[in-house]
Amino acid sequence: MSAHHALLLGTCDTKLEELLFLKGEIERYDVKVTLIDVGRTLTKHEAITISQSKLLQVYSDGKDISHLPRNQVLNTMANCATQQVQTYFHSGDIHAIVSAGGSCGTSLAAQVMRDALPIGFPKMIVSTVASGHTGPIVGETDITMVYSVVDIAGLNQVLRNVLSNAGAAVAGMARAYASRLSTRGAGSQKKRVGITMFGVTTPAVDAIRKHLESGQEVETYIFHATGHGGRAMERLIREGQLDAVLDLTTTEICDYLTGGVMSAGEHRLEAAAKAGIPNVVSVGATDMTNFGPKSTVPERYKDRNLYEHNPVVTLMRTSKDEARRVGEFLTGKLTSYSSDVEKIEVWLPMGGVSLLSTPGGPYEDREADHEMFEAIRRGLEGSGIKIVEDKRAINDQGLAHDIAEALLKKMGISRNTS
Template sequence: MATVVLIGTCDTKLEELLFLREAIQRAAPDVNVKLIDVGRSGTEHDDIDITQKELLEKYGEGNKVSELPRGEVIQTMADCATKAVKALLEQGSIHGAIAAGGSGGTSLASAVMRNALPIGFPKMIVSTVASGDTGPIVEETDITLMYSVVDVAGLNQVLRNVLSNAGAAIAGMAKSYASRESTPPSSAKKRVGITMFGVTTPGVDAIRKHLESKYDIETYVFHATGHGGKAMERLIREGGLDAVLDLTTTEICDFLTGGVMSAGPSRLEAAAEAGIPNVISVGATDMTNFGPKSTVPERYKNRKLYEHTYMVTLMRTSLEEARRVGDFLTTKLKERAKRPDMVEVWLPMGGISMISTPEGPFADAEADAALFQTVEDGLAGSGIKVVQDKRAINDPEFAHDIAEALVAKMGLGGTTQHQ
């Protein structure tokens, strides 16, 4: 039997939470619901399975939160609920999670879901802020958001319909998850993560097709938009990948220069720390990403800009920025690589993206040379192999050879030829 954990502030949303609880069980009578109260003030009700008081006593050292500022209440209750939900997950007693609320409740519940539950575990939030900027809510996870349309403040026909839909959805997800958990997949395929951007797509497509057609490998392609890189790092930490071909490391540029697709300061850490086969390249590090041209920061207005689409403006990496990218990459790998022999860096000297080949709009031989030299010098003596290859990153033969280099590190055969 599947069980859904329902997270909510019962001091302010009890009526709505109880309706959602009933909606889940109405949609699927064989699904249990476990209601956790994360409110500022404790609430007594027979249908609350874990009270606010119990949460604080077991996971919050018995501290009281009723007099704390709102932000501290949210942080404290999120921390306690995260520990409680993790415990339930480890016991194998929950198969889905759902919450409903406004901005505060959404912030609290999403923190619990991000920190306690792995990718692939059903998680949903009915939220008043689900139609705005949802990046900070979802981040690199697979939280499903449903816009409440009206505020979660008293039941009416609109909210009843929305909550009923949400209840049916999470019930179905939980039952599906429970059935998958009881019958684990029998596939023994190796799982390989690959990073991709529009300007490295031909190379990634060739790599993916080669790996999946020649070997018992399943590929997971991550769009290097910031959240994509963070999602791959998270999946590695969760044990969800066996090897990585990190072809497209453009998110480093955005982190260093203030672009809109940064994956943060922890990029490149997870695979190195895990010691899994890890072949890295410098795909699309010729660019930083911004939104429409009008949104490019004033300090960059005189730089070489390229309108990739009307929504995306690219800025060419300068020579100094290229050195900084190389420093970031080499420092991370030297500091984090558990097994340097499992790491290899490939430098496609014929072009690091579709638009930085010799005739492309972002061609800049000096900046590329600075990047390549910084990587070469930075990894000297580290035990990490650096491959300088004359071909471009999207060259089909380059794709073949870098894929084979990863396969060799995975112990599946493979070759390490390069030009």
């Protein structure tokens, strides 16, 4: 019996022929395949390991879904499959998961992969919609999307080639993952530090990263604060894959509050506070909201201070009211979700929160910055969370050194800097 095991998820009532071909391609590389049927109607075939009726019986009290609307069928089968996949994962018996389907099958499989499996576990979907807007499918996870080119509706040479490549890739991923499992824990592990970055805070992050990694204790994970980046960091914290956070660039709050295109959602800043891990927070790039090309900026913002960062990104300067709300959001999250206030520290770079808001810059607005700083002072008053007010700008190299040292201190790491 193979030591490597992949799950194959699909709607066998509509895609059985294609799923069986993919199963065979994976098995060519000596990888065991478990086929899980998540279709609307019961399909009987000897190659199906876990039938649709078995999933419903175990996880949904044998519920009859044949007459339900499509969205309810998808939700029911996704919930059942998620529980089944979680069972396999926690047993340590699987090394990859793959699916193939159209838009509905893709949506179902992606929900299962996002909800049941951590970042780092191999996930792949061969999909008819993989060349389009895949953000809602992949989310903040590491799902690999493969475009099917032709519809998954009958085998032909093009689809056989695509599925054959996918099968080989999944087999390789399963073997690589199993190999990592066998060597996990060998040797010393570095402390894992998440850092948030934007183009306008890159000089600071580069300096912070180099300083943190100048010793042998730390490796850094840089998250581009584009919405998905913030969500990915929050997810990794929840999964226990980060030991500390330097949340330098909290710009995603602006997009959440004003309707920008790079929002990380309402739960930003919660995970690290809940986890009680060392958490140094700043207000990098909170002077801006992000939109697409200038023509896409909402009408209500057309008279604001807009800056074309590049042809596909237009920035909008945060107003005094919005800046105050950013401060209130930040302090509200930290005070509501902190499990250990001693692990949290908030840094306020008074000389400018991004490359654009330093003196003479296009986004210099001392009144707006003042509103945010005041909101943070008020919000954290009496909370026990330390505030560090620094006269330097966020990208000042000296400030970068000091804020990195502050995090190291929270982590209990002391270095001889003489």
